[in-house]
Amino acid sequence: MPSNGTANGASNGTTNGHSNGTAKSTSRKTSKDTPNGKVQYSPAERAAEVAVSPNNAERVPSTIAAIQSIGDTFNAANNDARMKLLVEARRLVQSLETPRETMIKHNWAQPAAHAAITLGVDTGLFKAMLANDASPKTVAKLSENVNVDASLLARTMRHLAAMGYIRETAADEYEPTNFSKSLAIPIIGDGYPCLAGGANSSLLKLNTYAAKIGYREPTSSAHGPYQHAYDTHLNFFAYLQDNPPLGPQFNHHMAGYRQGRPSWMDENFFPVKERLIKGAKAEDDAALLVDIGGSIGHDIAEFARKHGNSAGRLVLQDLPAVLGQIDTLDERIERMSYDFFTKQPLAGARAYYMHSVLHDWPDDVCERILENVKDAMEPGYSKLLINENVIPDVQAHWEATGLDLMMLALFASRERTAAQWKHLLEDRAGLRIVKIWEVGNGVESLIECELP
Numbered sequence: 001m002p003s004n005g006t007a008n009g010a011s012n013g014t015t016n017g018h019s020n021g022t023a024k025s026t027s028r029k030t031s032k033d034t035p036n037g038k039v040q041y042s043p044a045e046r047a048a049e050v051a052v053s054p055n056n057a058e059r060v061p062s063t064i065a066a067i068q069s070i071g072d073t074f075n076a077a078n079n080d081a082r083m084k085l086l087v088e089a090r091r092l093v094q095s096l097e098t099p100r101e102t103m104i105k106h107n108w109a110q111p112a113a114h115a116a117i118t119l120g121v122d123t124g125l126f127k128a129m130l131a132n133d134a135s136p137k138t139v140a141k142l143s144e145n146v147n148v149d150a151s152l153l154a155r156t157m158r159h160l161a162a163m164g165y166i167r168e169t170a171a172d173e174y175e176p177t178n179f180s181k182s183l184a185i186p187i188i189g190d191g192y193p194c195l196a197g198g199a200n201s202s203l204l205k206l207n208t209y210a211a212k213i214g215y216r217e218p219t220s221s222a223h224g225p226y227q228h229a230y231d232t233h234l235n236f237f238a239y240l241q242d243n244p245p246l247g248p249q250f251n252h253h254m255a256g257y258r259q260g261r262p263s264w265m266d267e268n269f270f271p272v273k274e275r276l277i278k279g280a281k282a283e284d285d286a287a288l289l290v291d292i293g294g295s296i297g298h299d300i301a302e303f304a305r306k307h308g309n310s311a312g313r314l315v316l317q318d319l320p321a322v323l324g325q326i327d328t329l330d331e332r333i334e335r336m337s338y339d340f341f342t343k344q345p346l347a348g349a350r351a352y353y354m355h356s357v358l359h360d361w362p363d364d365v366c367e368r369i370l371e372n373v374k375d376a377m378e379p380g381y382s383k384l385l386i387n388e389n390v391i392p393d394v395q396a397h398w399e400a401t402g403l404d405l406m407m408l409a410l411f412a413s414r415e416r417t418a419a420q421w422k423h424l425l426e427d428r429a430g431l432r433i434v435k436i437w438e439v440g441n442g443v444e445s446l447i448e449c450e451l452p
């Protein structure tokens with residue numbers, strides 16, 4: 001407990017880090033002198049003490065040692081070391097931070113950073129920062145280029161610099177970092193305005209929705225947390241298309257989230273040649289791969305790049321509005337407007353593929369989608385390839401757990417564990433899981449299914 005007899009253990013004896021004396025007099029009123037001369041603290045004072053002490057001081061030395069040891073093996077090409085270092089670095093920050101600091105970060109700094117980045121993407125700030133070889137630029141100059149009031153821009157950029165997202169080179173003068181350079185690319189930057197405009201309110205209002213339904217797990221994608229938050233009868237996808245440019249921004253976000261992740265069509269993941277191409281029909285009208293809900297075609301375009309010499313049609317299916325938003329696409333790929341709640345028009349393809357589609361829907365809705373795929377599959381020939389997270393029973397990755405709560409808030413759906421996938425695909429939909437292919441931590445697994 002604090003030696004100065006104050007409420008919180010901060011050396012200046014205040015609850016807020018400023019020595020204005022107010023907290024001292026408050027703490028004198030609530031602390032009691034005991035017969036042995038030791039000061040006793042009220043429960044509120046003890047709680048405040050915890051809130052301003054490091055989250056886990058004991059763990060700091062071992063974490064620093066781990067960072068030093070892994071750091072010896074680090075170079076930019078060593079992704080394994082980079083990932084391990086990130087785990088330790090996050091642990092170090094978490095251990096060093098006080099609960100109060102973490103709380104302020106969550107409630108002030110991070111939402112403000114999201115808002116500042118969104119404003120920057122909307123106005124073209126990050127593109128403007130790249131002019132003249134990304135040299136340092138004053139707020140006054142940038143304000144002319146992006147048509148934003150200089151004082152508004154100054155405050156926005158000051159927070160972005162304080163958070164480390166751009167670099168301050170002088171008063172009201174900044175240069176980009178690699179992160180802010182990436183925000184100039186639509187597949188990275190557009191996720192911010194898209195989610196700010198069409199998704200995040202659902203997370204912010206999840207607690208009130210959960211209270212409204214008596215803290216049961218939401219299950220309705222038609223009358224669920226999304227409709228509550230946005231006061232709409234539309235689902236997420238329809239709402240985005242109804243509120244331009246959220247739809248095209250979401251397509252870009254979909255093209256962006258997969259970057260740098262392991263790809264199932266690579267050698268060390270799923271043996272495409274052995275299990276897909278070998279034995280595939282060679283007739284002109286035979287379909288090799290049908291990408292259902294494939295957005296603007298980033299997955300099937302990658303397949304065409306990597307395995308495009310194989311026989312068979314490559315078909316991209318999505319809603320007409322989404323297909324209409326495609327800029328460029330490999331000419332080998334056919335575009336087919338298709339609503340996956342209706343009969344699949346292409347029967348007997350070698351493989352039907354769905355990437356991050358079923359996680360958008362609760363089990364009863366997935367069953368309807370899967371029924372349409374099943375009806376089109378040819379026994380003993382067709383496969384269904386489901387590219388999704390398979391959440392491990394312990395030590396789930398934060399990307400997957402974060403997405404799980406997004407799915408809950410947007411669709412009343414979920415990221416699934418292996419047992420939940422088995423329940424959906426085998427027990428409910430009547431398919432057979434041949435194998436779950438994965439590399440690493442369950443992010444981007446490939447579930448290979450056939451008809452039983």
Ligand SMILES: C[S@@+](CC[C@H](N)C(=O)[O-])C[C@H]1O[C@@H](n2cnc3c(N)ncnc32)[C@H](O)[C@@H]1O
Nearest residue numbers: 237254293294295318319322338339340355356
């Ligand atoms: C989460 S995104 C995944 C996109 C893409 N597969 C990927 O992983 O990048 C879900 C996709 O499903 C599409 N979708 C939603 N409802 C659909 C429907 N009824 N029929 C066909 N596609 C639909 C959306 O337009 C969107 O492209």
